Amino acid sequence: MPAWLDLTVVWALLLATAVFLYVVLDGFDLGVGILFAGIRGRAERDVAVNSVAPVWDGNETWLILGGVGLMPVFPAAYATILPALYMPLIVMLLALVFRGVAFEMRFKAESEEARRWWDRGFWWGSTVAAFCQGVALGAYVQGIAVEEGAYAGGWWDWLTPFSVLVGVALVAGYGLLGACWLVLKTEGATQAHALRLAWPLAVATVGFIALVSLVMPFLQPAFRARWFDFPAILLAAPVPLLVAALAWVLLRSLAAVARAAAERPPAAPRQVIWSDGVPFLAALGLFLLSYIGLGISLWPLIVPPEITIWEAAAPRSTQVFLLVGAAVLIPIVLAYNAYAYWLFRGKVQEGAGYH
Template sequence: MSAETIATIWAFIIATAVFLYVCMDGFDLGVGILFPWIRGQKDRDLAVNTVAPVWDGNETWLVMGGGGLFGVFPLAYATIMPALYMPIIIMLLALIFRGVAFEMRFRAATDAQRIWWDRSFSGGSYAAAFAQGVALGALVQGVEVQGRAYAGGWWDWLSPFSVLTGCALLAGYGMLGACWLVWKTEGEMQDQVRGLARGLTWLTLGFIIVVSLVVPFLLPQFRDRWFNFPIILTALPVPVLVVVLTWRLFRGLEEAGTGKEHRRVVWRDGVPFACALGLFFLSYTGLGISMWPMIVPPGITIWEAASPRDSQLFMLVGAAVLIPVILAYTAYVYWLFRGKVKAGEGYH
């Protein structure tokens, strides 16, 4: 295989790893985002117990995405990191702080201590999600590069568009978390989060529309991709599918919890979560359509940023072994902890 082909394969591997991280860590960040609106300590414990078996493993894909970028696209890593130091540092610190709070809330000696750990868990979730959205927006709006090095300022990452994408990701993760809880809980808890899921879905759709209207005007390359024929034909299915998935998501929320056969009810309750993941996938696809083949807008492509062919090939062999193992283990864990989570059960 040529170096260009291997670089293209790696671009899809890293893009897939980032998407899997967004999906898997997104819903457990979403649970933390929902904490201020979940009533009662028992309901908060129940919400945390739905993600306890899987939350730390979800971040595997973040490590793979960052490590792959460093090893396979070193030029992109060397320009993106200086441009996004602040939001990335905030994200990592928030994830660490959130992980500590996750563990300590179950070991708090008093209710007052647990309340503070709950606030820490929620605050870390907000900070991590917002920082991820800001970093994404700062990358999409373009990074100033001169002579294969970052040439922008310290605060270039902070802009109206990056704040917009930060708020959009907060709403989207909240939607994922609410739909996850609709799937994993029942009774009063499910009714409570079902209402949150409806509101957050509308809010997320609003952000999707606004961001979609702004992105084509950030860079000429984006505008050409979305408004020129016949390239626009590749993008037309995206908004249509967004409408279809949104309709099915709301219908799934109406149907959640109905029926008598337990196993069928569990899978039916998972429809809103599947549709929410679909909305994230379509948004991610739209972003990919805008950016391809750029890895650092507006001027660095995946082929220009790639490491030598032998380095790419060496790591590709390792990835071909490790990725199936990680996928199999992750699928087994999710299958092992399938079904509804009831009060009093779970993490201790």
């Protein structure tokens, strides 16, 4: 590796990218589970689950990559973040396991009553996992007490009004991703139901983005400086403007899809329409802009409010060794994820899919 290349920055960007890919990819299939509270019919629920069945396992790969990569590359961060967030992370992992079991077992249930219980488990696991991810993120952003390189806070430091706010916000955001995914991947009654759910979720998500963005600058003086001091404000100012523009695109595209579906004759064959994907792309854009805003606030901190990526990084020789493995592994993961999405492209038909 050339001496001028800062591998610490490279690894920080790689892990940040892995976490973002997990959030948006597993976010929409968690969102489908969250929507089970509002999807009542068995046929609609089967179509919703079948829309994510071919890809949901691959989506979780990025969580493993981000979490496992943190330990050897930024060991000081791993040693302080994990003790601070043990409770929400453990509950999140248990919820993901329970959700996975419910996902598989609902198709094997021999009675309607058993299927309804597994459907409740799928909803519960998805909602709790999303909420715990948001709580962990909120607690992380609010700051972790560190003394002499070790976590110095209490067992309940992760539970604050701000962390709960972020938890609820992420549930709404994942629900929006799930609804927009169903708009893209389904048709007929399922798509119409997803459109009805997407509207309030879109308004709630944008509202939560605005609320969290207003609170964050007051959590740490460094955050406030990044957003309001000159010349940093020149970099930060486009983010809220782009959020407002994407929110407008999202609402307009949902209205366009609903209008097109209403004008289509009931017996007309349903074809994949690219405009059905605009709401999903707009929702992904909102998550991306929120993630960029988070990066503006935190960079170059890895354990707010004090530890930077360079202070937490492993030796350069370790980073080089791991980067060689990542250079082989990451293209493979990207390739099989892309192939799965391409292979199962198009609308999901009722009565066909995962069994």
